[in-house]
Amino acid sequence: MAQFPVLEIFGPTIQGEGMVAGRKTMFIRTAGCDYSCSWCDSAFTWDGSAKDDIEMLSSETIIERLEALGGDQFNHVTVSGGNPALLKHLDELIEQLHKRGIQVALETQGSRWQPWFGKLDDLTISPKPPSSNMQTNWETLDTIIDNLIEQERLHHISLKVVIFNDGDFSYAEQVHKRYPQVPFYLQVGNDDLTETDDSQLALKLLSQYEWLINKTLASATLNSARVLPQLHALIWGNKRGV
Numbered sequence: 103m104a105q106f107p108v109l110e111i112f113g114p115t116i117q118g119e120g121m122v123a124g125r126k127t128m129f130i131r132t133a134g135c136d137y138s139c140s141w142c143d144s145a146f147t148w149d150g151s152a153k154d155d156i157e158m159l160s161s162e163t164i165i166e167r168l169e170a171l172g173g174d175q176f177n178h179v180t181v182s183g184g185n186p187a188l189l190k191h192l193d194e195l196i197e198q199l200h201k202r203g204i205q206v207a208l209e210t211q212g213s214r215w216q217p218w219f220g221k222l223d224d225l226t227i228s229p230k231p232p233s234s235n236m237q238t239n240w241e242t243l244d245t246i247i248d249n250l251i252e253q254e255r256l257h258h259i260s261l262k263v264v265i266f267n268d269g270d271f272s273y274a275e276q277v278h279k280r281y282p283q284v285p286f287y288l289q290v291g292n293d294d295l296t297e298t299d300d301s302q303l304a305l306k307l308l309s310q311y312e313w314l315i316n317k318t319l320a321s322a323t324l325n326s327a328r329v330l331p332q333l334h335a336l337i338w339g340n341k342r343g344v
């Protein structure tokens with residue numbers, strides 16, 4: 103039985119981002135990432151600062167923890183990280199959750215393909231814009247999107263690009279042009295990860311949201327895009343585990 107490196111299990115909460123924003127869900131946050139984005143809001147998953155908190159858990163134990171926290175008040179689980187696409191045997195967990203009638207969503211950056219991507223109910227692929235200091239491997243991303251289209255998963259996937267500046271916005275236009283059939287989301291970037299005053303942060307994020315909306319309205323490339331803030335950041339600020 104496979105074991106997975108887990109840093110957080112929390113919920114019920116709402117999915118704050120992207121294609122299923124607003125949906126009640128539980129979260130599993132895995133440890134480890136092949137990227138190191140300059141503005142990562144979950145850097146503790148890969149920067150060593152929480153390495154003593156990583157637990158190696160089987161699917162069974164993960165589901166026990168989910169049930170202890172959420173009881174019968176959930177039917178949707180989101181796996182995020184770090185990069186959960188580094189975990190070869192994650193289909194075991196997906197299958198166990200499906201057996202219990204629980205839907206499974208996953209967040210990844212599109213740097214690795216896994217054959218179990220096709221089993222996910224909601225797969226968000228979030229390639230990283232220039233402000234992250236990461237480089238997109240377009241060949242890998244092409245393969246991932248091609249495979250998912252071939253498996254007729256278009257209704258279960260989306261692309262989501264986080265935006266901090268004009269350069270990121272141009273990158274987002276490039277991504278949407280390259281994969282026009284894939285539902286496309288723009289997300290407000292949070293560049294104030296140490297702010298502890300939730301109202302201050304919310305005001306700032308709302309003004310960045312307005313900026314991003316106006317940019318999108320003016321772009322002929324993004325006529326079918328959706329623009330969203332991180333709902334959890336508006337409500338709970340930079341708090342962990344929400």
Ligand SMILES: C[S@@+](CC[C@H](N)C(=O)[O-])C[C@H]1O[C@@H](n2cnc3c(N)ncnc32)[C@H](O)[C@@H]1O
Pocket residue numbers: 135141142143144182183184185186209210211227228262264289290291292293332
């Ligand atoms: C922490 S990542 C984990 C999953 C995966 N590594 C990825 O990046 O897609 C989850 C989501 O949070 C987004 N994110 C990370 N830091 C952010 C920030 N400072 N502001 C807005 N979104 C952020 C990522 O782009 C990604 O869509």
Ligand SMILES: Nc1nc2[nH]cc(C(=O)O)c2c(=O)[nH]1
Pocket residue numbers: 115116117118119129144182183209334344
């Ligand atoms: N409520 C809530 N929604 C989220 N959507 C994506 C998250 C993530 O960190 O992957 C996240 C998170 O941490 N909390």
Ligand code: SF4
Pocket residue numbers: 135136137138139142143144145147183184185211
């Ligand atoms: S890919 Fe995701 S988890 Fe990894 S550093 Fe970037 S935002 Fe953070």
Ligand SMILES: [Mg+2]
Pocket residue numbers: 143144
């Ligand atoms: Mg987050």
